[in-house]
Amino acid sequence: MPNGYNAPMEMLARKLDSIARIADADREALLALPHTVRNLPARHDIVRFGDRPNQSCLVLQGWVYRYSALAEGGRQILSFYIAGDLPDLQSLHLHRMDHNLATLTSCVVALVAHDDLRAVLLKNPGLAATLWRDSLIDAAHYRERITSLGRRQALGRVAHMFCELYLRQKAVGLTRGLSCPLAPKQSELADSLGLTSVHLNRVLRTLRGRGLVTLGGGILTIENWHALAEVAEFDPTFLHLANNAAPAHPTVETV
Amino acid sequence: MPNGYNAPMEMLARKLDSIARIADADREALLALPHTVRNLPARHDIVRFGDRPNQSCLVLQGWVYRYSALAEGGRQILSFYIAGDLPDLQSLHLHRMDHNLATLTSCVVALVAHDDLRAVLLKNPGLAATLWRDSLIDAAHYRERITSLGRRQALGRVAHMFCELYLRQKAVGLTRGLSCPLAPKQSELADSLGLTSVHLNRVLRTLRGRGLVTLGGGILTIENWHALAEVAEFDPTFLHLANNAAPAHPTVETV
DNA sequence: CGGAGCATTGAACATCTTCAATAGCGGTGG
DNA sequence: CCACCGCTATTGAAGATGTTCAATGCTCCG
Numbered sequence: 098m099p100n101g102y103n104a105p106m107e108m109l110a111r112k113l114d115s116i117a118r119i120a121d122a123d124r125e126a127l128l129a130l131p132h133t134v135r136n137l138p139a140r141h142d143i144v145r146f147g148d149r150p151n152q153s154c155l156v157l158q159g160w161v162y163r164y165s166a167l168a169e170g171g172r173q174i175l176s177f178y179i180a181g182d183l184p185d186l187q188s189l190h191l192h193r194m195d196h197n198l199a200t201l202t203s204c205v206v207a208l209v210a211h212d213d214l215r216a217v218l219l220k221n222p223g224l225a226a227t228l229w230r231d232s233l234i235d236a237a238h239y240r241e242r243i244t245s246l247g248r249r250q251a252l253g254r255v256a257h258m259f260c261e262l263y264l265r266q267k268a269v270g271l272t273r274g275l276s277c278p279l280a281p282k283q284s285e286l287a288d289s290l291g292l293t294s295v296h297l298n299r300v301l302r303t304l305r306g307r308g309l310v311t312l313g314g315g316i317l318t319i320e321n322w323h324a325l326a327e328v329a330e331f332d333p334t335f336l337h338l339a340n341n342a343a344p345a346h347p348t349v350e351t352v
Numbered sequence: 353m354p355n356g357y358n359a360p361m362e363m364l365a366r367k368l369d370s371i372a373r374i375a376d377a378d379r380e381a382l383l384a385l386p387h388t389v390r391n392l393p394a395r396h397d398i399v400r401f402g403d404r405p406n407q408s409c410l411v412l413q414g415w416v417y418r419y420s421a422l423a424e425g426g427r428q429i430l431s432f433y434i435a436g437d438l439p440d441l442q443s444l445h446l447h448r449m450d451h452n453l454a455t456l457t458s459c460v461v462a463l464v465a466h467d468d469l470r471a472v473l474l475k476n477p478g479l480a481a482t483l484w485r486d487s488l489i490d491a492a493h494y495r496e497r498i499t500s501l502g503r504r505q506a507l508g509r510v511a512h513m514f515c516e517l518y519l520r521q522k523a524v525g526l527t528r529g530l531s532c533p534l535a536p537k538q539s540e541l542a543d544s545l546g547l548t549s550v551h552l553n554r555v556l557r558t559l560r561g562r563g564l565v566t567l568g569g570g571i572l573t574i575e576n577w578h579a580l581a582e583v584a585e586f587d588p589t590f591l592h593l594a595n596n597a598a599p600a601h602p603t604v605e606t607v
Numbered sequence: 608c609g610g611a612g613c614a615t616t617g618a619a620c621a622t623c624t625t626c627a628a629t630a631g632c633g634g635t636g637g
Numbered sequence: 638c639c640a641c642c643g644c645t646a647t648t649g650a651a652g653a654t655g656t657t658c659a660a661t662g663c664t665c666c667g
Contacts, residue, residue: 247546
């Protein structure tokens with residue numbers, strides 16, 4: 098469940114735990130990182146194309162998404178981020194934004210100055226390696242999205258996205274049984290999957306009709322993991338979770 | 353011109369120069385990196401899904417590509433790499449391969465042991481930052497590909513890919529005027545653009561018909577950069593080239 | 608000359624989009 | 638409490654873009 102957070106940096110530590118083993122010294126350095134906590138309203142740009150941020154943002158609560166805007170008002174959503182994610186860690190080394198970052202829901206974020214972050218990473222190479230790893234996992238997510246967009250049909254694409262969002266939330270403790278929050282609206286899912294919202298809606302009907310998922314009230318429930326993963330040709334390797342958190346059949350589990 | 357290379361690591365230094373300013377100490381550390389040079393035949397897997405490489409490979413000559421294999425024999429090409437690129441730098445921190453890496457043409461590559469690389473990066477944080485930056489630029493390329501696959505039509509997708517491949521080669525000195533090598537065959541371009549080779553072929557005909565490009569003998573010639581970039585909605589920001597190497601109109605230039 | 612591997616073309620078909628309308632749902636003001 | 642508003646979801650029908658299948662051409666090379 099969308100439980101709160103204690104110390105802000107703890108949320109990050111928890112996320113990093115899901116992708117690597119963190120040394121104690123690194124954890125302490127992380128927890129001591131200076132930061133500012135901010136509440137942001139939903140559907141609000143955090144950084145925009147062309148910006149040169151001097152801080153990185155960490156999601157503590159809510160959903161954030163990354164998108165690129167096209168001519169004709171079109172938009173491609175590149176990725177979704179949830180609590181614990183560091184959506185613009187990249188601005189530490191890529192100084193000019195080549196896309197936009199925005200809140201999907203209302204959010205609580207922590208802002209960390211690049212200078213502070215650089216100083217801490219210089220003293221803690223292990224932590225630097227972990228964050229580098231995190232950004233490489235981000236890239237792995239992109240690769241999988243490319244595969245989806247390029248070679249999967251709409252049904253598989255949607256199924257794949259659901260598998261991914263479920264497991265990522267599970268890895269940081271945001272699921273309950275086979276249910277998890279699903280903040281994006283249909284039009285936003287469509288913009289992230291290269292579909293129109295009309296067609297996405299039809300695909301959702303099919304998934305429901307086949308008894309694979311249930312949707313409603315911002316909650317996704319996976320009714321049949323095995324069948325869903327099969328439709329999606331889902332293989333969790335690309336998530337690079339430390340404990341290989343992809344259950345063969347996450348059927349009945351009490352969280 | 354596909355010119356040769358001097359010291360292997362020099363090719364890498366040249367590539368890194370195109371994306372960042374390298375300190376002298378870092379450059380020397382780089383040039384001193386222990387490595388093995390290898391000749392590889394065309395269409396040959398370098399590392400495969402599931403592998404756990406203990407070295408990273410650097411392309412000195414030829415083209416390399418990254419792909420994921422799907423059921424039904426399908427394949428999605430995720431990206432192409434050219435001389436100077438470090439296509440599996442990522443394996444330094446992502447221990448298990450979640451996709452495949454293969455040669456497109458016959459290649460000369462340099463192999464660098466992870467242990468050696470780690471040692472050098474530990475002593476040269478500036479170099480580590482540059483390589484981190486390089487991997488973030490790799491991710492930026494993925495993002496742009498996602499945008500193409502999700503929201504551009506076939507014509508724009510192909511045009512965009514040509515703009516990208518031309519500029520990337522230009523950045524490391526592999527172009528001559530408005531021409532550059534184009535190693536992928538039509539079926540490979542198609543697999544990277546989420547199209548069938550049949551449809552790609554038709555799109556190429558259109559591009560030729562409109563006088564935007566000429567293709568032949570493994571050489572791409574851009575006949576009208578401005579029009580091509582317009583069809584592609586191409587913005588070079590995502591390449592993150594140090595000298596913003598995207599010419600407004602790279603019309604007549606002698607290299 | 609013959610063959611292999613690509614490139615090119617045609618025709619029928621599938622998937623997904625577009626345009627447009629209707630339905631549902633949650634919240635607000637009277 | 639109820640009518641209304643705004644936003645999202647849902648549905649239908651027509652059309653566009655891209656696929657599939659199958660055949661032919663082209664070019665390089667032994």
